[in-house]
Amino acid sequence: MPFKTAIALILFFSFGNCVSNSKYDSLLKSYEESKLENQRILGEKEGLYKSLEELKRIQEETEQRIREYKGLMETFRSMIDSGKLKIKIIDGRMVVVLSSDILFPVGSAFLSASGTSAIREVTTLLASLEGKRFQIEGHTDDTPTGIKGYTNWELASSRALNVLHTMVKAGMPEVRISAASMGASRPAVPNISPENRSANRRIEIVIVPDLSNLPGMEELKKYSN
The missing domain is CATH 3.30.1330.60 (OmpA-like domain)
Structure with missing residues (x-):
């Protein structure tokens, strides 16, 4: 194989590997960012669920107090x-x-x-x-x-x-x-x-x-x- 041809092949494969590694790093970074975003969304959903449950509990207690007051008035x-x-x-x-x-x-x-x-x-x-x-x-x-x-x-x-x-x-x-x-x-x-x-x-x-x-x-x- 001519010397120039061998050099060209080495450069081609080296460049190909660099491109491949760069793409892999980019994909890995995107995956990590997506993972963190999913965790954030899950955390927000859990917090929202807890807030809704707390509001529901407060509403039920409020309604119970109103019923008790009305019941006391009637008594x-x-x-x-x-x-x-x-x-x-x-x-x-x-x-x-x-x-x-x-x-x-x-x-x-x-x-x-x-x-x-x-x-x-x-x-x-x-x-x-x-x-x-x-x-x-x-x-x-x-x-x-x-x-x-x-x-x-x-x-x-x-x-x-x-x-x-x-x-x-x-x-x-x-x-x-x-x-x-x-x-x-x-x-x-x-x-x-x-x-x-x-x-x-x-x-x-x-x-x-x-x-x-x-x-x-x-x-x-x-x-x-």
Whole structure:
């Protein structure tokens, strides 16, 4: 084979190999890029699926709370219509609000006969709400009691405890109920008129919310342990 021909063949095959290697590298790069893009898309799909599931869960919980509120309104409809109580959402909680002026004589922590009857009626209805727990909160206006060593904290506490004991006697299991004194610390309206002070003298029976299903609660449980 002539020398020039041999050189030409060597150059041809060397160039062919270079072209082949370059094409292989290009294909390999395209494959890796495609693989990364697929992983990104799968990650986005998984994130979107989780977001949709979370939105669905939130929507279901919202609908459940609305059903519970409507159900509570219907349960207490007769007492609401007669002006004995109100159902409100306070700080994200469902609350049964009863005026202390209806339940107690002025300045007293002892339930009147009509107040006892009202609490018994409320207890019967609340006890029928399966799986629910309740906290009785006593609230007063800012008028001093006039009794040395006996402030609005003590008055609110005594009223809340007397309501609690009456509810227990009426059939409410002790494990489902508790009491707290708020004194004059959480007025519903400013204490600037007799009407407002009357509104602030109240008993609130809070339906204790179940927080176990809140987002992140499982992680918090693990952390606390």
